[in-house]
Amino acid sequence: MKKKKVKKRPAFREVLSEKLSLPNDMLLDLPRLTLCGNHELEVENYKNVLEYLEHSISLNCTEGIIRLTGENLEITAITDDSVSIRGNILSISFSQ
Amino acid sequence: MLSRLIHYLKGSVVLRISGTFPERFVNVCASRGILLRDIKRLSKNSIRLTMSIHSFRLLPPIARRTGVRVKILRKSGLFPMLHKHRKRKVLLIGVLVFMFLFIGLNQFVWKIEITGNEKIPTTTILENLKECGLSVGAFRHSLNQKKIKNDMLIKMTDLSWLWAEKKGSKVIVTVKEKIPIPEIFDANDYCSIVAAKDGVIHSMIVRNGFPAVKIGDTVQKNSLLVSGMLESERGVDTRYLQAEAEIYARTWYEKTKAFSLYSRDPKETGAHVTRYRLSLFGLDIPCFWGKENPYEESISEHELYELSLFGNYLGISLSKDTYREIEYKDIRLAQDFVVENGARELCDAIDAVVFPNSELLNSTPSHHVIDEDTVEVTVVCEYLENIAQKVKMERPTEELP
Secondary structure, three states: OOOOOOOOOOOHHHHHHHHOOOOHHHHOOOOEEEEEOOOEEEEEOEEEEEEEOOOEEEEEEOOEEEEEEEEEEEEEEEOOOEEEEEEEEEEEEEEO | OHHHHHHHHHOEEEEEEEEOOHHHHHHHHHHOOOOEEEEEEEEOOEEEEEEEHHHHOOHHHHHHHHOEEEEEEEEEOHHHHHHHOOOOHHHHHHHHHHHHHHHHHOOEOOEEEEEOOOOOOHHHHHHHHHHOOOOOOOEHHHOOHHHHHHHHHHHOOOEEEEEEEEEEOEEEEEEEEOOOOOOOOOOOOOEEEEEOOOEEEEEEEEEEOEEOOOOOOEEOOOOEEEEOEEOOOOOOOOEEOEOEEEEEEEEEEEEEEEEEOEEEEEEEEEEEEEEEEEEEOOEEEEOOOOOOOOOOOEEEEEEEEEEEEOOEEEEEEEEEEEEEEEEEEEEEOOHHHHHHHHHHHHHHHHHOOOOOOOEEEEEEEEEEEOOOOEEEEEEEEEEEEEOEEEEEOOOOOOOOO
């Protein structure tokens, strides 16, 4: 029996977002990161805080995990859809 | 700033959260809509955070569910402070009395500022304002700005406009002084043109009237230049006109002044004193002992800090005067330098007295040494000026036949 090749189809929201030129973070619940220099970062559309240490913070998002490393990291404000982080941010990495 | 003020009014509590996973506590709080601020990791198992007092009541079930211990480190805000001092009745009475006095005393005028006057002394305006009902200590709600304006404009004829603006306990009075009205000649008036200064006629542009001088003539002040009376050749039918002309003449000015070859150069010695004065609802309280300025020669700096709320003066101000001692050191200057500077100063002085739009043709400085410390500088300047000055003349009364 011939094995049928499965091609991954883009999600309906993704197509809609592309066709109507709407911002991805609105329809796909993607995280929006606003970085001010390397001192302040605001993450919107996050799910929860996985880890909070003085030198690293991990945030769970729809697309995976956002990991920040730095020095003297402090969460200045946290609500159910956004988190503001202050400190000396050295790196931001994304992982699934 | 505004969010801080709101947080202060609402009241905040600083907590220490200890447990295996303090992050779980943070996540649950966030998912339940509790705003957490200033989260900081203290140790491996504890964090410090700030939240509103109102949200603190929602914490016990969350703490039980997430297995953390909550400890209050500090409470801040207006309501926690009032709650803390609720039994201190004397303090409450003191605060109420202070507020009553503060609000009561702010209903009066404690300061009057005059702006816009150049020739009229401030004290004269203040005296007249006092007669019109505006003085230090007046009840500010009874001030009628329109009445003050009208009364003052009637009283002080050399003012063209005045307005008193209330800024809390301070009243800012803005004045405009009258500019003298230039003499305007009626078109039917008979007038001639005379010389305003001595000089030698350089050029003439006569638009109306009969010229009485010609180019090259030397004229003295008040001598007739252009006559407004035109007589016919036959001696009858005399016409009286308004003479109109521009008469340019070369004029000379001479000024002499003695200048010292020594300059007094001020130098700060480094010693200084600062004097504070507290002005409390019109009462001036010096906050220092001894003489205000202990130095014979000094320079001073004045700074004023006014307590105001939304731009309204609250009747309390602090003035800071700094006096720095200086000593003068005599420095001998070069004679050429003194002569040059002196000539420039004399030229500027002459320039201030000539008519506007005059042209400087040349200036000749000269000097002679009076003694070894003094030099006398003389400057002669030649200008080209319009010396025409209109003078109204009386028309002779016609005799009846």
